[in-house]
Amino acid sequence: MKVLSFVGPSGSGKTSLIERIVPTLTDRGLRILVVKHALSFEIDREGKDSWRIFNAGVDVAIASKDKLAFVSRLGDDLDRICSIFYFYDLVITEGFNGACKDRIVVLRKPDEIERFKCGRVLAVVCDEDVEGFRTFRPDMIGEIAEFILNWFYEE
Amino acid sequence: MKVLSFVGPSGSGKTSLIERIVPTLTDRGLRILVVKHALSFEIDREGKDSWRIFNAGVDVAIASKDKLAFVSRLGDDLDRICSIFYFYDLVITEGFNGACKDRIVVLRKPDEIERFKCGRVLAVVCDEDVEGFRTFRPDMIGEIAEFILNWFYEE
Numbered sequence: 001m002k003v004l005s006f007v008g009p010s011g012s013g014k015t016s017l018i019e020r021i022v023p024t025l026t027d028r029g030l031r032i033l034v035v036k037h038a039l040s041f042e043i044d045r046e047g048k049d050s051w052r053i054f055n056a057g058v059d060v061a062i063a064s065k066d067k068l069a070f071v072s073r074l075g076d077d078l079d080r081i082c083s084i085f086y087f088y089d090l091v092i093t094e095g096f097n098g099a100c101k102d103r104i105v106v107l108r109k110p111d112e113i114e115r116f117k118c119g120r121v122l123a124v125v126c127d128e129d130v131e132g133f134r135t136f137r138p139d140m141i142g143e144i145a146e147f148i149l150n151w152f153y154e155e
Numbered sequence: 156m157k158v159l160s161f162v163g164p165s166g167s168g169k170t171s172l173i174e175r176i177v178p179t180l181t182d183r184g185l186r187i188l189v190v191k192h193a194l195s196f197e198i199d200r201e202g203k204d205s206w207r208i209f210n211a212g213v214d215v216a217i218a219s220k221d222k223l224a225f226v227s228r229l230g231d232d233l234d235r236i237c238s239i240f241y242f243y244d245l246v247i248t249e250g251f252n253g254a255c256k257d258r259i260v261v262l263r264k265p266d267e268i269e270r271f272k273c274g275r276v277l278a279v280v281c282d283e284d285v286e287g288f289r290t291f292r293p294d295m296i297g298e299i300a301e302f303i304l305n306w307f308y309e310e
Binding site for chain 2: 015018019020022023026032033034035036037038039040041043044049050052053056057058059060061062063064065066067068069070071072073074075076078081084085087088092094
């Protein structure tokens with residue numbers, strides 16, 4: 001398994017970029033898990049059976065023929081998450097800046113790069129060139145996907 | 156890890172029973188995952204980032220400091236689910252009648268038992284006695300929890 005982070009300021013377009021890139025990666029056969037970091041979130045709906053069970057103090061999964069969901073108190077330790085979901089080829093994180101994994105930094109302005117230099121910056125996505133880094137424009141979806149595939153297979 | 160199923164007809168009160176029993180079990184230190192079977196479900200909300208990423212064709216997890224959720228295409232193979240989430244002490248299933256695990260059968264009427272005899276019936280929960288089985292009334296929450304703890308530790 002390899003781990004690649006998309007990091008950058010809030011509102012820089014990380015989700016949209018991931019959403020548009022992953023179809024190309026799955027078409028090439030990669031089994032991908034995207035792990036999104038959030039300050040807090042509520043995925044389930046109050047009153048539903050799964051919500052009631054979770055709020056009774058236990059972790060809960062819901063399974064149907066073609067879907068499995070899971071809501072737990074496991075938290076955001078990225079290495080632990082990767083060890084549980086070891087059967088994916090590639091984990092793409094949105095956020096997790098502090099985990100210092102190989103990363104693509106998504107910026108609105110070049111000078112925002114400073115906060116996101118922990119780990120290895122493979123490339124930057126920005127409307128302007130960012131000195132010292134391979135820079136893609138946000139609409140270069142095919143090129144970014146190829147760049148990720150090269151990184152995945154060649155290193 | 157041990158696996159215990161709560162099975163019975165729809166509307167017999169399986170969710171309520173599980174919801175009321177699990178606090179006693181977690182108080183005794185058991186790490187519990189409840190796995191609920193559903194014909195189909197939608198846990199996430201249309202338009203949310205995680206929903207968008209899932210609908211782009213990849214599995215998705217959302218992590219915060221104290222919570223981890225996961226929405227995937229893994230499906231409902233119970234043995235596989237147990238192998239992924241091996242770090243719980245007890246998996247309680249709601250449904251999964253066909254998996255034939257040790258079970259507590261929750262019934263509205265005694266003659267409904269026939270469909271739920273696959274696997275080992277540890278006990279029945281019903282307003283009337285069910286011949287040939289240890290029967291609890293639905294409000295005997297403490298007794299049912301103790302019965303489960305005995306099964307968990309003594310076998």
